[in-house]
Amino acid sequence: MTTSEELFERAQRVIPGGVDSPVRAFGGVGGTPIFIERGEGAELIDADGNRYVDLIQSWGALLFGHAHPEILSAIAAAAAKGTTFGAPTLGEVELAEAIIAAVPGVEMVRLVSSGTEATMSAIRLARGTTGRDKLLKFEGCYHGHSDSLLAAGAGSGLATLGIPSSPGVTAGAAQDTLTSSFNDLQAARVLFAEWGRDIAVVIVEPVAANMGVVPPAPGFLEGLRELCDHHGSLLLFDEVITGFRMGLGGAQGVFAIRPDLSTFGKIMGGGFPCAAFGGREDLMSQLAPTGPIYQAGTLSGNPVAVAAGSAAIALAAMLDPYARMEQIAMTLVEGLAERFGRSGIPATINRSASLFSVFFTADPVRNFADAKRADHERYARFFHHMLAAGVYLAPSGYELWTLSAVLTEGHVQRVLDAAATFTG
Numbered sequence: 001m002t003t004s005e006e007l008f009e010r011a012q013r014v015i016p017g018g019v020d021s022p023v024r025a026f027g028g029v030g031g032t033p034i035f036i037e038r039g040e041g042a043e044l045i046d047a048d049g050n051r052y053v054d055l056i057q058s059w060g061a062l063l064f065g066h067a068h069p070e071i072l073s074a075i076a077a078a079a080a081k082g083t084t085f086g087a088p089t090l091g092e093v094e095l096a097e098a099i100i101a102a103v104p105g106v107e108m109v110r111l112v113s114s115g116t117e118a119t120m121s122a123i124r125l126a127r128g129t130t131g132r133d134k135l136l137k138f139e140g141c142y143h144g145h146s147d148s149l150l151a152a153g154a155g156s157g158l159a160t161l162g163i164p165s166s167p168g169v170t171a172g173a174a175q176d177t178l179t180s181s182f183n184d185l186q187a188a189r190v191l192f193a194e195w196g197r198d199i200a201v202v203i204v205e206p207v208a209a210n211m212g213v214v215p216p217a218p219g220f221l222e223g224l225r226e227l228c229d230h231h232g233s234l235l236l237f238d239e240v241i242t243g244f245r246m247g248l249g250g251a252q253g254v255f256a257i258r259p260d261l262s263t264f265g266k267i268m269g270g271g272f273p274c275a276a277f278g279g280r281e282d283l284m285s286q287l288a289p290t291g292p293i294y295q296a297g298t299l300s301g302n303p304v305a306v307a308a309g310s311a312a313i314a315l316a317a318m319l320d321p322y323a324r325m326e327q328i329a330m331t332l333v334e335g336l337a338e339r340f341g342r343s344g345i346p347a348t349i350n351r352s353a354s355l356f357s358v359f360f361t362a363d364p365v366r367n368f369a370d371a372k373r374a375d376h377e378r379y380a381r382f383f384h385h386m387l388a389a390g391v392y393l394a395p396s397g398y399e400l401w402t403l404s405a406v407l408t409e410g411h412v413q414r415v416l417d418a419a420a421t422f423t424g
């Protein structure tokens with residue numbers, strides 16, 4: 001028995017499924033999850049001493065790999081002064097200023113502790129400011145696990161488990177959630193024609209990255225912007241993955257579309273629980289204490305998390321790793337396509353900036369229905385082939401391949417060499 005197998009048995013006795021977030025259990029690919037001992041830059045070392053190229057990067061939370069020295073020293077310096085005060089600190093102001101400076105659509109921002117909290121709070125704000133109840137989301141987009149956002153086909157974790165929605169979500173919470181197909185502007189128009197006056201907010205991942213990567217079709221995001229303007233609804237870009245990963249200005253910077261509200265998480269926490277929602281000042285100032293819409297958090301703006309996040313964003317601003325990361329993504333996409341082609345394996349690889357993922361299908365993947373039609377059993381075999389070859393991919397075909405700025409050409413070659421020996 002491996003150490004990971006022993007630990008997983010022990011974990012399952014005290015933690016449901018042995019994990020604190022379901023996708024970690026390898027349910028989508030079978031087998032035993034590996035327990036991580038430590039990370040070094042772009043690599044992970046498991047409890048049995050095996051070393052992997054890490055293409056998960058804590059589900060996108062890390063841009064500069066594991067244990068980056070500058071982020072570690074920012075964390076140590078902050079922690080030495082005390083880890084939480086429940087009172088304002090300079091660090092929060094600096095992180096808010098950095099986000100506002102980087103992201104075009106953000107004039108004011110409030111810090112929270114998870115992406116789930118960010119989207120939940122932004123939706124309350126949208127409902128509170130518009131006086132409307134309904135939200136429109138897209139199948140396969142994931143926005144965290146709050147009730148109203150788990151109403152139907154909610155993306156990676158649930159898609160992997162094959163559960164359309166979750167028991168425990170009330171009919172009342174679900175009935176205010178409208179769901180449409182990603183990239184289908186005509187379907188959104190039809191929903192707006194019927195419900196336009198009731199829709200508070202349209203929430204969308206500007207590049208969907210929780211059903212695998214599905215870029216927006218030309219005109220889709222622009223069309224949503226127009227529909228929202230026409231009907232007096234707000235547009236919310238959930239940039240929890242795309243923020244600080246597609247570029248410093250997120251997807252809204254890349255596509256030059258301005259949402260009313262945006263949510264962030266993952267990279268902006270520098271590896272700590274730290275997230276944010278922000279947007280137009282006239283909306284954000286409706287939050288308590290300046291406005292009537294309540295939102296709060298004991299550990300919001302936690303000084304250690306904020307120091308880690310500020311260090312990550314400062315590194316991104318200084319090193320500007322985005323062009324190089326996009327180049328690496330292109331090398332991987334072309335190299336993988338070539339190797340799958342040689343082995344006669346049908347594959348569609350979607351990419352936007354440095355975000356990409358592989359679907360084992362010959363058909364284009366433009367929405368969640370397409371993503372589900374890909375061969376996920378083949379993905380499971382591919383995942384285990386890559387793991388055995390020392391490449392740690394997400395244990396689900398509904399996730400992106402997450403790059404880090406510290407990947408080297410040697411890592412890229414290891415990934416391509418491992419893929420070359422996959423026979424299907």
Ligand SMILES: *Cc1c(COP(=O)(O)O)cnc(C)c1O
Nearest residue numbers: 114115116142143144238240241
């Ligand atoms: C991860 C994610 C969330 C949820 O963030 P948590 O920190 O896991 O609560 C929300 N939206 C998107 C797009 C995500 O990828």
